[in-house]
Amino acid sequence: MDPGILIDIQHLHTNFYLREGVVKAVNGASLTIAKGRTLGVVGESGCGKSVTAQSILQIVPRPGRIESGDILLHIAEGDLDETINITDLNPGDPLMRDIRGSRISMIFQEPMTSFSPVHTVGNQLEETIKLHQPKSGDEAPARVLDMLRRVGIANPERNVEAYPHQLSGGMRQRAMIAMALMLEPSLLIADEPTTALDVTTEAQILALMRDMQSELHMAIMFITHDLGVIAEMADDVAVMYLGRVVEKAPVRAIFHSPKHPYLQALLESIPRIQKRTGARLQAIEGVVPNPLDVPPGCPFHLRCPDFMPGVCDEVVPPDVTVDEGHTVACHLYTE
Amino acid sequence: MDGHELGELDSQQETGRDGPAEELLKVVDLCKHFPIQAGFWRRIVGYVRAVDGVSFALHRGETFGLVGESGCGKTTTGRSILRAIEPTSGQILFKDQELGWVDVAALDEGDLRVFRRHTQMVFQDPYSSLNPRMTLLELIGEPLLNNGVRDAAARTDRVAELLSLVGLRPEYIRRYPHAFSGGQRQRVGIARALALNPQFVVCDEPVSALDVSIQAQTLNLLQDLQEAFGLTYLFVAHQLNVVAHICDRVGVMYVGKLVEVAETETLYSSPLHPYTEALLGAVPHPDPDHRGHRTLLAGEIANPASPPSGCYFHPRCPYAEDECSREEPELRELQPGHFVKCHLAEELQLVGVDLEV
Ligand SMILES: Nc1ncnc2c1ncn2[C@@H]1O[C@H](COP(=O)(O)OP(=O)(O)OP(=O)(O)O)[C@@H](O)[C@H]1O
Ligand SMILES: Nc1ncnc2c1ncn2[C@@H]1O[C@H](COP(=O)(O)OP(=O)(O)OP(=O)(O)O)[C@@H](O)[C@H]1O
Ligand code: SF4
Ligand code: SF4
Ligand SMILES: [Mg+2]
Ligand SMILES: [Mg+2]
Numbered sequence: 033m034d035p036g037i038l039i040d041i042q043h044l045h046t047n048f049y050l051r052e053g054v055v056k057a058v059n060g061a062s063l064t065i066a067k068g069r070t071l072g073v074v075g076e077s078g079c080g081k082s083v084t085a086q087s088i089l090q091i092v093p094r095p096g097r098i099e100s101g102d103i104l105l106h107i108a109e110g111d112l113d114e115t116i117n118i119t120d121l122n123p124g125d126p127l128m129r130d131i132r133g134s135r136i137s138m139i140f141q142e143p144m145t146s147f148s149p150v151h152t153v154g155n156q157l158e159e160t161i162k163l164h165q166p167k168s169g170d171e172a173p174a175r176v177l178d179m180l181r182r183v184g185i186a187n188p189e190r191n192v193e194a195y196p197h198q199l200s201g202g203m204r205q206r207a208m209i210a211m212a213l214m215l216e217p218s219l220l221i222a223d224e225p226t227t228a229l230d231v232t233t234e235a236q237i238l239a240l241m242r243d244m245q246s247e248l249h250m251a252i253m254f255i256t257h258d259l260g261v262i263a264e265m266a267d268d269v270a271v272m273y274l275g276r277v278v279e280k281a282p283v284r285a286i287f288h289s290p291k292h293p294y295l296q297a298l299l300e301s302i303p304r305i306q307k308r309t310g311a312r313l314q315a316i317e318g319v320v321p322n323p324l325d326v327p328p329g330c331p332f333h334l335r336c337p338d339f340m341p342g343v344c345d346e347v348v349p350p351d352v353t354v355d356e357g358h359t360v361a362c363h364l365y366t367e
Numbered sequence: 368m369d370g371h372e373l374g375e376l377d378s379q380q381e382t383g384r385d386g387p388a389e390e391l392l393k394v395v396d397l398c399k400h401f402p403i404q405a406g407f408w409r410r411i412v413g414y415v416r417a418v419d420g421v422s423f424a425l426h427r428g429e430t431f432g433l434v435g436e437s438g439c440g441k442t443t444t445g446r447s448i449l450r451a452i453e454p455t456s457g458q459i460l461f462k463d464q465e466l467g468w469v470d471v472a473a474l475d476e477g478d479l480r481v482f483r484r485h486t487q488m489v490f491q492d493p494y495s496s497l498n499p500r501m502t503l504l505e506l507i508g509e510p511l512l513n514n515g516v517r518d519a520a521a522r523t524d525r526v527a528e529l530l531s532l533v534g535l536r537p538e539y540i541r542r543y544p545h546a547f548s549g550g551q552r553q554r555v556g557i558a559r560a561l562a563l564n565p566q567f568v569v570c571d572e573p574v575s576a577l578d579v580s581i582q583a584q585t586l587n588l589l590q591d592l593q594e595a596f597g598l599t600y601l602f603v604a605h606q607l608n609v610v611a612h613i614c615d616r617v618g619v620m621y622v623g624k625l626v627e628v629a630e631t632e633t634l635y636s637s638p639l640h641p642y643t644e645a646l647l648g649a650v651p652h653p654d655p656d657h658r659g660h661r662t663l664l665a666g667e668i669a670n671p672a673s674p675p676s677g678c679y680f681h682p683r684c685p686y687a688e689d690e691c692s693r694e695e696p697e698l699r700e701l702q703p704g705h706f707v708k709c710h711l712a713e714e715l716q717l718v719g720v721d722l723e724v
Binding site: 048050052055074075076077078082186200201202203224227228229230231232233234235236239257258259260261262263264266283284286287297298299301302303304305312313314315316322 | 434435436437438491536538539542546547548550551572575576577578579580581582583584586587590605606607608609611612635645646649650651652653654655656657658661662663664667668670720
């Protein structure tokens with residue numbers, strides 16, 4: 033494995049087994065997350081971004097489970113240099129619990145889902161440390177205060193005593209980030225962490241995440257719909273459609289030379305703040321296919337303006353490298 | 368009364384793309400104060416002044432945007448107008464086709480049911496606003512059933528039609544909400560709100576959970592419905608590009624109060640309130656070469672249970688002067704239709720966003 037790679041996902045399939053059939057939420061997705069860098073993940077709602085994140089942590093809710101594929105986690109610390117395949121572990125495996133606590137952590141759109149309403153913020157942060165580092169003992173309270181200060185919570189001595197509902201939305205988001213960073217993970221998964229926030233609070237939280245990233249040298253997997261936030265935060269971008277990754281590239285290439293017809297259409301759909309026409313926005317024709325009944329060939333072919341009959345509806349397009357670090361899965365680019 | 372009289376708001380008659388329009392809704396000095404209770408006896412020790420003296424008027428067929436920091440009272444304003452929660456004080460006047468102006472705050476249960484048929488809400492949180500034990504058919508069919516559509520086949524047809532209207536597959540009709548992603552649930556909420564052909568809809572962050580393509584579809588849909596049925600929207604959102612696209616006028620809230628109201632073009636290109644300037648400066652641009660251009664507003668939002676003295680924005684305002692911490696400014700109509708609540712509005716040269724119209 034390339035030593036710069038932290039997570040390497042290959043052909044991941046994660047399904048939900050419903051009475052009506054099998055939902056192929058992640059249907060052969062492949063992507064890599066580099067150490068210390070930010071991977072932005074975008075794609076149509078329902079295309080499997082959150083389920084991919086849940087798969088990395090082995091927290092896919094029932095009736096879902098990882099069906100096949102590899103999620104390789106590269107751990108290199110001092111003399112230790114090993115690669116763990118997360119899909120080989122059971123969700124309850126002690127090693128998996130250790131990974132979840134101290135190597136990979138996650139923040140969500142709604143901070144209340146990560147906190148219990150009946151304990152103070154300080155208590156919950158301390159518990160996180162004690163659970164994963166039982167020897168930490170007496171230093172835990174001091175570390176909590178220090179982390180709250182680092183994430184920019186004013187007056188941490190008083191705010192450790194606060195219950196989550198007593199903090200404002202922006203402060204709760206900071207407290208959640210503090211909780212996720214408490215154990216200095218090598219990967220932070222952020223699933224729409226600022227979608228519920230106004231732009232001024234969002235700008236503060238993103239700046240905080242970037243500061244913490246350079247301080248802790250961690251990688252971030254940043255899931256969002258907001259292409260403005262992607263442009264601001266991501267080093268690399270993966271574009272998903274119907275359970276697959278259809279384009280991967282460094283962020284500038286994504287915006288300046290998008291290749292996949294889906295990505296091109298997506299970029300056309302953004303309402304520009306400078307344009308107040310009241311006119312209709314460009315939207316992609318049609319609806320996302322039913323994931324219970326994934327069409328053959330290219331997942332986008334039913335809506336694609338460049339559709340080529342006999343090819344696109346029959347053969348799944350392979351990943352083609354169009355430039356350094358830039359791959360696209362579309363028959364327009366196959367030889 | 369804080370700020371201004373209703374008469375002043377009436378002077379703003381121009382609206383929308385088609386000139387003057389009839390007023391549909393007037394909100395006058397609306398307040399919602401949530402009690403803060405403490406201790407074993409749940410004694411009231413203070414109030415969160417979530418909405419504190421808000422006044423504005425909506426015209427039939429227009430889209431009025433409400434923006435502002437998380438927790439500034441946007442959702443509470445929307446919910447109070449629909450009487451989903453009881454306002455502490457203030458008037459909400461709704462123009463009924465037959466009855467003329469009715470005071471929503473004073474309606475009894477029976478009249479409230481009639482009012483609620485004309486007014487709907489798309490909820491901000493697609494996770495908790497849908498009952499997990501109901502299928503889409505039951506969720507979207509419920510308002511239909513409650514309003515006399517007893518025939519099951521007719522209900523199923525209408526629900527299927529609503530699902531395709533919002534871009535969901537009618538085959539999903541018997542599924543439960545947990546089987547859908549955030550964006551898909553949001554569209555279920557929109558279908559439910561539209562079931563009874565309302566006249567007025569509070570859209571609370573209706574597209575923030577959607578990807579930009581479905582967001583575009585949904586905004587187009589909201590606009591089409593508005594054109595077809597003359598709908599009026601109160602549109603709450605954080606994404607200022609979306610607000611610019613869909614709203615005719617915009618109100619900016621800060622800690623429970625309106626601090627600026629203007630037509631969209633005017634507000635974006637020549638803001639008069641320093642907080643509006645900060646909001647516009649913080650918008651992320653979809654261009655990686657534009658990185659680091661967002662201005663950072665320092666400090667945290669004021670606590671609505673114990674707001675600062677004078678102008679609530681003064682601890683964070685880069686232009687604050689002595690007077691700002693002593694005296695609360697009034698919401699004044701500085702130019703026709705352009706209201707602002709700032710002592711220095713005449714002097715400041717604030718930066719907006721250049722709009723190509
Ligand atoms: N608990 C579940 N049960 C059944 N199906 C599910 C469940 N969770 C997700 N799915 C399905 O899996 C697919 C992928 O969902 P996922 O939540 O990953 O989408 P997403 O890309 O995160 O979308 P969004 O941007 O709207 O959050 C969707 O089709 C969804 O309906
Ligand atoms: N039921 C309640 N009880 C007590 N306080 C409440 C209640 N509902 C809202 N509040 C408080 O009222 C204030 C305004 O909340 P509101 O939800 O209206 O804000 P908002 O502008 O919609 O924020 P956001 O953008 O985060 O949705 C907040 O301080 C909030 O904590
Ligand atoms: S493979 Fe064919 S259908 Fe798919 S995106 Fe490319 S051109 Fe369009
Ligand atoms: S009144 Fe003073 S503090 Fe308030 S916004 Fe105006 S200049 Fe800033
Ligand atoms: Mg998701
Ligand atoms: Mg709200």
